[in-house]
Amino acid sequence: MSESENPNSQIENSKSNNWFATWFDSPYYHILYKDRNYHEAQVFMDNLTHYLNLPEGATVLDLACGKGRHAIYLNQLGFNVLGVDLSPNSIAEASKNNNIHLNFKVHDMREPFEEKFDAIFNLFTSFGYFESDSDNLKTLISIKESLSEYGFAVIDFMNVNHVIQNLVPEEVKTVDGIDFHIKRYLKDNHICKEIDFKDNGEKFHFTEKVQALTLQNFEEMMEEAGIYLLDIFGDYKLKKFHKAESERLIMIFK
Template identity: 75%
Template sequence: MSETDKPGTRNSKLATNNWFASWFDTPYYHILYKDRNYREAQIFMDNLTHYLNLPEKAKVLDLACGKGRHSIYLNQLGFDVIGADLSENSIAEATKNANATLHFEVHDMREKFEDKFDAIFNLFTSFGYFENDNDDLKTLVAIKESLTDYGFAVIDFMNVHQVIPNLVPEEVKTVDGIDFHIKRYVADNHIIKEIDFEDNNEKYHFTEKVKALTLEDFQNMMNDAGIYLLDTFGDYKLKKFHKNTSERLIMIFK
């Protein structure tokens, strides 16, 4: 569902068939999630790059990079980084931090890159947005085709077996004076978040909708894509994955 599907919305230029193309491109997305734990994310990057033993100045793709915080940190670790995202506004903001070894571009993750990468990171549940299952497969194939022969890819996804039983059905989160009314539920094998708020006397409605993909779902897709799953982890400290209790589903493949 896009933000134009319900009354009380504006900004017709954001109209789209894909909820993520509109929601991620608004300033409100970044306001709502401004307090995310980026130190935890940096520790994750430290652990991940150490585990992968990436060579000095390795070429890294941060796929679905948003405003590029993690791309910037990966670049600070000494890697040659490209951050890619579908959101033009996010890429415009990220590009302010570009340098000789850090670049950003608008890119659809279903399309492969001309460049080949030593590592491709798809982080913080930036997968499973497409309505068509075949688009998820296309994304995996594009990742595979954008890797060097010795490259690694990482998908960091939610662990649905832990998330679904612990969903908070309703809450109000106030950020920068805006009351975000949030509802969460599961429908049609998707985890759905409805977000309603008012700003400057305008009412807004957005929906986040992510497929409730399990490890088995990913394994089936990877088999179809000709990808080899090497390892799975359950949190950002790279502890073992436990189906019912792990916070995350982190998959390393090539």
Template identity: 65%
Template sequence: MLKDSTMWYASWFDTPYYHILYKDRDHKEAKEFMDNLTNYLNLEPNEKILDLACGKGRHSIYLNQLGYDVTGVDLSKNSIEYASQFENQTLRFRVHDMSKPYAEKFSAVFNLFTSFGYFEKEECNLNTIKAIKSDLNEKGLGVIDFMNVDYVIDNLVPEETKEVSGITFHIKRYLQDGYIYKEIKFNNNDEDFFFTERVKALTLEDFQNYFDDAEVSLLDIFGNYKLQKFHKSNSPRLILIFK
């Protein structure tokens, strides 16, 4: 099964193999990030949070456990179907395109774990910023947690092999035409698979241009999940707080 990079997120994220490959993500680190972020934003219990591109809902579920009213949205129907088993009166999951406004207002809108820069059309990136702005209530704040492109490129591992759940994934990474690519090849049950992840190599300056065009204000920048100061050369993350 060969998949090109066009709308790659719509196909790759909907496969079970995506979740197998990434099942060992650091959940402790993710929880600490949510603790730090909600404390920094001074969010009160029961305030409404929108988790854009929520995947299977790991951040949404934990935010709800912290006492917030959470809506998780994602383009992947399979991910939303999985996450929906955790729904309750203050936690819900919906299929939604994040480049379009959601029909509610929130105290915070989170776009986490490099869930930005996927689109084929550049205008969709700007539209996502505009959608976040429209989804915020009067005091609401937007958060984008993106990779620090300079750090990632300097530390790019060109090739590696990972065995997860009995499947050997052959991974190749490279920078091309302003995008960071990850090619993923593997065989399962005698069938060959090939998927490509493609994320636009957006810098802080690129985001500032989006914010200017969307007429939103950048309030703060952090470089890691402990919310320490951003350094272009050695911060692993680019975490942007805006309204």
């Protein structure tokens, strides 16, 4: 759960009221999740760009890019990439990789862009952090309006059915000498994660939660947003989606 490097989210003047605005901008978030599988992420980008048949030099938006691992690799594949995220700290780190064809900026994912993109990627469960369904719809409409005439968008979400069936209620994960005590549970149609730890004698507590959105939920929202769902995959090798077994819910739309 909460797999995204950094979900883009609330408007700047209200972000202090939202758990994700502080946790995802915290250095401890990146410590806890430092062991992400970069090879798997690159294989996914290879498969995805090949499937979409994106031409070299295509404009790609990495929506909720975190520190930019996907965006950087997409740029290495020959694309013009913009990475955006709510977290100023993540964007500051990602911007160290800026070049003429790779840029990063702080942006609210609900707001459309002036420019149009050939592809928009929202990867690694960077959706469903809002309390309001209208904000989810606003995000989908923003994605739709930011696509070029022949552009494609991709949302890579967790498969809620698989996650709930395999939820680990409690574990302790030690990273960089910090013992992260983690509890997971389902509450009010959200998958929640409580994270407690100590560092330098100080106690910390964070809560992550993401809406338990199913394929049917997305289909209903996309229909309302006027979005056409083209294809659905169940893993990063783009295998067929199975409601119970698939680890991911990868949706291709325009």
